[in-house]
């Protein structure tokens with residue numbers, strides 16, 4: 107292995123003999139870092155704006171009433187409980203002072219010797235203000251619960267609608283983006299309709315309509331042609347109307363306008379058209395790649411700052427001439443390499459270059475069907491779904507969540523039902539009490555403003 111450009115050891119201003127590694131983001135990448143650092147003589151501080159890790163591939167199942175948040179999200183404190191050199195800090199990072207090696211958060215500032223940025227990505231509305239204002243994203247547990255409430259409320263409203271046209275509009279969902287998230291969401295929406303039809307059996311109309319809109323000429327672009335064709339056939343059979351080469355120009359309260367002048371009437375628009383790197387990427391003054399991700403060296407370091415590593419969705423890592431996609435395995439593998447490279451810096455040895463091992467891609471298309479592409483293995487239908495099921499169960503973080511998820515999937519599979527149909531709208535608007543923080547050893551500044559959850 108040839109030496110990396112910034113392989114020279116960095117002298118850490120460590121405390122008590124141990125360097126402090128601050129890891130921003132407790133997602134797939136950040137957790138891989140924390141776990142791998144357990145073997146090193148460092149003190150790790152994991153910072154996240156939420157106190158939980160979320161398993162994004164199953165968010166669409168929360169949105170469509172199949173799973174509840176605890177089945178796809180686990181408390182970060184519980185996950186890192188056994189990692190003895192790791193602590194958790196709850197706070198939203200808003201800026202980083204690279205010169206002073208300080209991370210500024212909503213609840214104070216943290217000094218670091220080494221920094222790993224793994225804050226992931228946010229929904230990309232591509233500058234379309236109407237989509238941002240009216241479209242439903244699907245990137246967080248909050249998004250999934252908002253969408254779930256919206257879906258259930260549309261059914262309630264449709265039940266009492268004055269006329270058929272109003273009822274049809276309320277019961278029509280437009281999903282923008284024909285990648286895995288859009289395809290999975292469309293399939294699940296078509297299914298939830300079959301379940302809710304039992305509760306709303308007296309309704310005159312045939313039920314919900316689902317439109318899936320994709321700007322290019324194909325769904326699931328990275329998949330092999332026969333897998334894409336299988337997904338198309340399956341979605342169509344489920345009643346999803348697929349629109350290819352459909353460029354959305356405006357989202358309106360009553361539907362979406364397309365570049366060709368047509369209009370699709372839909373009261374709910376789900377925006378699954380893409381993501382971009384977390385906003386802190388743009389505050390670093392670094393060169394940005396596609397989707398606003400931070401360009402990193404082959405060792406995952408930030409140019410000019412060998413003590414800073416950027417990984418996962420936040421990182422624009424170029425391999426064989428193209429930027430790696432924003433996927434969980436990329437983030438996890440990069441997390442392990444970033445942690446190993448911190449070890450190399452500590453011991454003054456040459457850093458490793460990152461090489462991505464592609465283990466494949468997959469997407470569900472309805473209740474018991476999926477497309478799976480892993481090396482030479484290309485399967486679809488029920489066989490694909492079994493593969494999807496096994497792999498996702500392996501990846502879910504805790505045993506408790508695995509068991510809960512198996513139970514929910516089995517119930518859904520056997521009874522074709524969705525048990526989670528409560529519309530819960532939190533209404534507590536009291537201000538959050540924010541006590542002055544004293545954080546031993548790490549904190550270097552007092553909170554700049556109290557954290558406000560409810561906007562009161």
Ligand SMILES: Cc1cc2nc3c(=O)[nH]c(=O)nc-3n(C[C@H](O)[C@H](O)[C@H](O)COP(=O)(O)OP(=O)(O)OC[C@H]3O[C@@H](n4cnc5c(N)ncnc54)[C@H](O)[C@@H]3O)c2cc1C
Nearest residue numbers: 131133134135155162163199225226418419432433434437
């Ligand atoms: C709906 C959906 C489905 C997906 N399905 C798949 C799939 O099937 N397979 C796959 O490989 N990939 C999938 N992905 C992509 C995958 O989720 C990401 O590539 C992966 O999560 C990236 O890992 P990460 O560690 O970079 O970021 P994340 O896992 O997103 O973690 C980022 C963490 O940073 C925290 N954070 C963000 N900003 C701040 C801040 N300012 N301060 C403090 N904390 C912050 C967040 O709370 C979060 O915990 C999916 C994504 C979505 C949205």
